[in-house]
Amino acid sequence: MSYKNFPMVPRVIFGRGSFNQLDEILAAKRLSVNAPFIFLVDDVFKNNNELTSRIPLSYEDRIVFISTKEEPKTYQVDELVEDIILKTKAQPSGIIGIGGGSILDLAKAVSIMLTNEGEAKDYQGWDLVKNPAIYHVGIPTISGTGAEVSRTTVLTGPDKKLGINSDYTPFDQVLLDSELTKDVPKAQWFYTGMDCFIHCVESLKGSYLNAFSQSYGEKSFDLCKEIFLEKTYDASDVDSQEKLMMASWHGGMSIAYSQVGVAHAMSYGLSYLLGTKHGIGNCIVFDHLEEFYSEGVAMFKEMKAKHNIELPQGICAHLSDDEFNIMIDVALGLEPLWENAIGKNWKKTITREKLRGLYQKM
């Protein structure tokens, strides 16, 4: 047996208001006056002076606001990289992503593509990256995806939605300041939070489970239960914001040494064909997965009811055979997820007809 030797985020700062320390963290990493820091920031903050005025800009540093209407694309990474190369005199000192999973993934991918030849799509897969990325920092503003700790950056390319999984992908520095999450709209809080809950269920119920993953997964699961079931929703509850931030972190750590499962495989299909975003897509799928995760789905339904969340219905109602087949191909292509969820013999039960039947319910 050969065990995987995974890198982890080497530095993390945690605390309400720690965003104000970004300046001192970055100053130590500046390579030269010609080597700027590039801040990739979710454009939801464009008119939020409370945040943007605290982004420490010196010399040629700049902010690039990015829309997260759609999930990150490989061509978008290539365009950002080209723009940075054209506009800067020297290789940047670092890339700082400020936003949710979409922006964190873009920051990771751009930092990799600044030191690796070719196009981002060439690196979708496992361990294809040859050169270390430039210094990159992740600052989540919404909690749940675990993208702040993970070894992947999920991108949609011309022919697949797949991460750039590599030892160079994890951030060099993460800053966890729960205050940045205080204005997340309730529905989005639920969808991205449920991404975390589903990571835990899929990891804890998977055949790849081991004590490493379990210890993180159980902690994250308990935190999700407390936040989404035991507490009453209160947008200004600091304790919940901090706990969800740590649930996200632990959920991400849990899948680092195992895998996700059925909801993720099928939600990638929805995302690829229909552009359904990750958090809500996972919820739409998970709602129909009682046969795979009975307790987890029952708890999810309780959480949904408690927070009055109405999920879209019938999103696959008018799809053609070809369209169903595209989603089924994407989902079935994620073999490790199925193997984790069902076991080595998963192909016996997970047939195209089975997946079509499930998609037709959504």
Ligand code: NAD
């Ligand atoms: P997101 O980044 O798209 O953000 C969701 C929405 O919340 C956006 O509209 C955004 O503008 C808004 N938002 C973010 N912070 C806010 C704030 N503080 N106040 C108000 N609004 C705010 O969504 P997400 O769910 O965080 O991430 C989904 C993405 O993450 C997908 O692309 C998915 O593939 C990826 N993902 C990556 C990993 C990984 O390990 N790399 C894991 C899971 C998911």
Ligand code: ZN
């Ligand atoms: Zn996820």
